[in-house]
Amino acid sequence: MAYDTEKKVALDVALAAAHLCDRVRQEIVPESIEKDDRSPVTVADFGSQAVICQGLGVAFPQDPIVGEEDSADLRSPERAPQLQLVTRYVQGTLPTATPDTVVQWIDRGNAQGGDRFWTLDPIDGTKGFLRGDQYAVALALVEGGEVKVGVLACPALSFGSGEPGLVFVAVRGEGASWMPLKGGDPQPLQVVTGAEADGFRFVESVESGHGDQTRQSAIAQAVGITQASIRMDSQAKYAAVAAGQAALYLRLPSPKTPDYREKIWDHAAGVLIIEEAGGRVTDMLGQPLDFSQGSKLVNNQGVVASNGVIHETVIAALQQG
Numbered sequence: 001m002a003y004d005t006e007k008k009v010a011l012d013v014a015l016a017a018a019h020l021c022d023r024v025r026q027e028i029v030p031e032s033i034e035k036d037d038r039s040p041v042t043v044a045d046f047g048s049q050a051v052i053c054q055g056l057g058v059a060f061p062q063d064p065i066v067g068e069e070d071s072a073d074l075r076s077p078e079r080a081p082q083l084q085l086v087t088r089y090v091q092g093t094l095p096t097a098t099p100d101t102v103v104q105w106i107d108r109g110n111a112q113g114g115d116r117f118w119t120l121d122p123i124d125g126t127k128g129f130l131r132g133d134q135y136a137v138a139l140a141l142v143e144g145g146e147v148k149v150g151v152l153a154c155p156a157l158s159f160g161s162g163e164p165g166l167v168f169v170a171v172r173g174e175g176a177s178w179m180p181l182k183g184g185d186p187q188p189l190q191v192v193t194g195a196e197a198d199g200f201r202f203v204e205s206v207e208s209g210h211g212d213q214t215r216q217s218a219i220a221q222a223v224g225i226t227q228a229s230i231r232m233d234s235q236a237k238y239a240a241v242a243a244g245q246a247a248l249y250l251r252l253p254s255p256k257t258p259d260y261r262e263k264i265w266d267h268a269a270g271v272l273i274i275e276e277a278g279g280r281v282t283d284m285l286g287q288p289l290d291f292s293q294g295s296k297l298v299n300n301q302g303v304v305a306s307n308g309v310i311h312e313t314v315i316a317a318l319q320q321g
């Protein structure tokens with residue numbers, strides 16, 4: 001089957017990284033370092049990126065990786081204790097790791113893109129990770145501007161009363177599935193269908209600054225969703241729609257940051273997983289997300305991810321105000 005090796009390697013590295021993040025959260029209270037854009041990063045974000053870039057580098061040495069983090073914030077002498085800690089966690093997976101190899105692996109993720117590249121968010125939802133809520137390790141392969149393989153590992157996510165720790169994977173044209181992080185048979189993913197919108201739920205970010213929650217509620221109501229939103233950090237929201245737990249994910253530009261452009265690693269894996277589960281993802285104008293323009297979705301604003309059935313109704317409601 002197409003992309004068999006890519007799927008297997010992506011799952012292996014994402015699982016190893018998810019395990020590292022989970023260990024960090026169980027064992028220490030991770031401190032956050034503030035990046036230049038004032039967003040937080042932790043030893044787990046760096047460790048996850050190191051493990052994934054190392055594994056992709058061995059399996060696909062020619063493939064560029066467009067990752068969120070770079071090692072600049074870890075290289076300064078005053079950050080030596082944090083780099084030591086990252087190295088110790090990476091050694092749990094790669095026993096020969098040293099501070100030098102760790103920063104090199106992290107910086108493999110500094111590529112700009114190309115016709116074929118990987119995009120990586122080593123921890124999507126760092127704020128959720130720090131709060132003890134949802135987060136995801138998100139990895140996707142983009143070829144010719146199209147997402148071909150997507151993996152989302154969600155160590156804190158569970159369905160119903162099941163144990164937390166789920167992984168989601170999709171290959172274009174071959175469907176999407178989920179399985180427990182600790183192993184088990186893959187189960188197919190299918191969005192919720194039917195036209196009974198008053199039974200539907202919608203998902204949105206926990207962070208009010210990452211979207212327009214007022215407008216998101218108004219649009220959900222306009223399309224007949226009467227229940228309150230489920231607020232969740234990270235691309236776990238895409239997983240919730242793909243698994244039929246919600247029919248809609250709305251991410252409309254925040255009035256505080258109207259010029260914000262979404263980063264490709266915040267969406268690529270989730271988009272493919274929803275599409276392969278039978279759903280649809282566009283921007284707020286109904287245009288497909290354009291993954292061919294470097295690290296940002298410069299041609300898109302806002303994201304609408306749905307079960308497909310209600311998609312056009314949502315886009316029409318957005319056009320009305």
Ligand SMILES: Nc1ncnc2c1ncn2[C@@H]1O[C@H](COP(=O)(O)O)[C@@H](O)[C@H]1OP(=O)(O)O
Nearest residue numbers: 039125205207209210211233234254257260266
């Ligand atoms: N103004 C903004 N609008 C939309 N997303 C944002 C904004 N600022 C940061 N983000 C991104 O939202 C993602 C988290 O998603 P969610 O809110 O759904 O949990 C993070 O990757 C974060 O990027 P960054 O890592 O650069 O801070």
Ligand SMILES: [Mg+2]
Nearest residue numbers: 121124125266
């Ligand atoms: Mg992110």
Ligand SMILES: [Mg+2]
Nearest residue numbers: 068121123124
């Ligand atoms: Mg991140």
Ligand SMILES: [Mg+2]
Nearest residue numbers: 039040068126
């Ligand atoms: Mg971040």
